[in-house]
Structure formats: structure tokens, C-alpha cells
Amino acid sequence: MAPAARLDDAYRYCEELVRDHDRDRWLANGLLPDDKRRHAFAIHAFSYEAARIRETIHEAMPGEIRLQWWVDAIEGEARGDVAGHPVAAALIDTIRRFSLRRSGFVNLLEARRFDLYDDAMPTLNDLEGYAGETASVLFLEVAQVLCEGADPKVADAAGHAGVAYALTGLMRALPIHARRNQVYLPADLLKAAGIEPDEVRHGRKAGELEGVLASLRSSAAGHLDSALSALAGADVRAKPAFLPLAFVGPYLRALAKAPAYGPVAEIAAWRKPLILWWFGRRL
Incomplete structure (x- = not known):
């Protein structure tokens, strides 16, 4: 030690x-x-x-x-x-x-x-799995620190929270990832919209991409709602671990107004403490 x-x-x-x-x-x-x-x-x-x-x-x-x-x-x-x-x-x-x-x-x-690697994310299911491993785990482990114990409702909430948070963050970072040849948008959704991963890497077909992004925003919003529903009956000590979710809704609204390839959708810095305070009262 x-x-x-x-x-x-x-x-x-x-x-x-x-x-x-x-x-x-x-x-x-x-x-x-x-x-x-x-x-x-x-x-x-x-x-x-x-x-x-x-x-x-x-x-x-x-x-x-x-x-x-x-x-x-x-x-x-x-x-x-x-x-x-x-x-x-x-x-x-x-x-x-x-x-x-x-x-x-x-x-x-x-x-x-x-x-x-520069592979495109294969499917929405793969993307949600990636989000679970990279973001849901953070909500769960911080909740475990706060509770020092397990709660099935907290685990369920963490699963949905991570997907909502990660999908929102990946959509915000789309312009940055595209410049690095990274494509986190699911290839199956892109194909259905007539878009090739290389076209995302080169910032093309922004109009066609809007439908894919709208679908992902809807998915993120659904997972946010599911996370909050699961938290309603969860150990109250764990709830502060989910405070980062406060920013998901405002970012999704900003993303709906932002061009697909940038600039990165943001929330005014002065608003963030107020958003956290209001969200914390809801938890």
C-alpha cells in the first residue's frame, strides 16, 4: 500500500x-x-x-x-x-x-x-454494449462507493444511464471522431440511410445523417427515462452517483439544433450548476 x-x-x-x-x-x-x-x-x-x-x-x-x-x-x-x-x-x-x-x-x-482501430461500430446493439462497458460501469462503481453494497435497481439504472450518457457524448464528439477516422455510429443504421462509414469520416451526406442522429437521440432519451424510472425505488444513498445524467437532456436538445459535423454541441458553463441543482432535486 x-x-x-x-x-x-x-x-x-x-x-x-x-x-x-x-x-x-x-x-x-x-x-x-x-x-x-x-x-x-x-x-x-x-x-x-x-x-x-x-x-x-x-x-x-x-x-x-x-x-x-x-x-x-x-x-x-x-x-x-x-x-x-x-x-x-x-x-x-x-x-x-x-x-x-x-x-x-x-x-x-x-x-x-x-x-x-478504424472499424465502424457494427450495430446499435454493439454500440449499446460498448456504452455499457465504458460508461454504465462508472455509474455502477461510484454508486457502490456511495452505498458500500449492491442494489439490483441501482444496477438496472446504471445500465441505462451509461447508454444514455455515452450515446450523447459520442454524438457530441462526432466531428472529432470523424477527423480521426473513427466511426461510432452503427453501420447498420448508416447503411439503412444510404451512408458508408467512409462518408462519415470525410464529413459527407450530412442531410442523410440527420435521420440516423435523430434515431440515436431518441434511443438516448429512452434510456435516460428508463434510468430515472429504475432510480425511483433505488437506495437513496446511490442516487448522487447519477448526477452526471443532468446534462443528457440539455445536450440532446443542443444536438437537435447542431449541424451533424460540428461545432460540438455545448451547454453554457453558467447554466451547468443550475442544471445540476434542479436535477438533484428530482432524484
Whole structure:
């Protein structure tokens, strides 16, 4: 175990990382109980580290190696001083303190292998599975930290919450992903609209793409509603873990007005604390 002072530094690093690169979750985490907040930052900082691997590589193999390093670190097999990596140190400490399932974090890393390649997402079902592994797990694990126990309704809510959150985020990031040759839009929906994945990569057929995006927005909204319904009877202690959902509805409305290929749909920064406050009252 890392010394307490070193762990404190690691958790502070995680908070700063989330503040600088995942502002919405940083704002939401600020409303969590004081004694649990830093553990949510550790989980979300880990998610950011896994998501950004694609940005730091030019070929898939270095990304595969980096993902495997994380898998080994979480499973306790990494060589070298894992505690020297602040996000790894904080995450592993959080996993140990709250007996979190290591498999959830490993599955997230396995899903992120998709990011390393330029293949299009095959189907909507595949996209929802990807969202479950990369986003639903975050809601579930933060809820586990808050509750220190399992609740089937929380698990159900997390499943839907992750799909709603991830689909919304992927639609917002469409202009960025297209420039990187990444296509997260389901190939089956694209084909039905007469669009080839390469046309998305080159920013073409924006008009035809509007129908695909409208369908995905409807799917995201449906999962948001399902998540909130499941939360209605869930452990009240777990509900703050779902505060990031506050931004899904406003982003979906912004996406409906935004061009398919950019600029990235945004919410005014001054509105976000108000949106969180209003949403928190509903939970």
C-alpha cells in the first residue's frame, strides 16, 4: 500500500485531471459526500486515461500495450511501481477500500480496444454494449462507493444511464471522431440511410445523417427515462452517483439544433450548476 501522503497526492491529481478534461463529471462529483468524493474522482480519472489512449498513439500496438498495462495493474500483475502512477494508485486503493469488482474495470479496458482501430461500430446493439462497458460501469462503481453494497435497481439504472450518457457524448464528439477516422455510429443504421462509414469520416451526406442522429437521440432519451424510472425505488444513498445524467437532456436538445459535423454541441458553463441543482432535486 502506498503511504497515506502519497495517496493523498494521487487523489488530488485525479481530481485535477477530471477538472481539466471531464468538466461535467467534475461538477457532479463536487456534490458527493466529502468522504466519498475523491474515490469518484479516481474512477473517472481512470476512465479518462483509458479513453485518451487513442489520442496518444499513431499505431494500434502501443495502445494495446498500454491497455494491457492497465489490465495487469488492476489485476495485480503489473511489473514495476504501479503506485508511482497516481491514477493507478488511487484507483487500486478505491477498489480495495470498497471491494469493487475488478472485472468491471477490466471489461472497460477490453471495450476500449475498439478505439484503437478504424472499424465502424457494427450495430446499435454493439454500440449499446460498448456504452455499457465504458460508461454504465462508472455509474455502477461510484454508486457502490456511495452505498458500500449492491442494489439490483441501482444496477438496472446504471445500465441505462451509461447508454444514455455515452450515446450523447459520442454524438457530441462526432466531428472529432470523424477527423480521426473513427466511426461510432452503427453501420447498420448508416447503411439503412444510404451512408458508408467512409462518408462519415470525410464529413459527407450530412442531410442523410440527420435521420440516423435523430434515431440515436431518441434511443438516448429512452434510456435516460428508463434510468430515472429504475432510480425511483433505488437506495437513496446511490442516487448522487447519477448526477452526471443532468446534462443528457440539455445536450440532446443542443444536438437537435447542431449541424451533424460540428461545432460540438455545448451547454453554457453558467447554466451547468443550475442544471445540476434542479436535477438533484428530482432524484
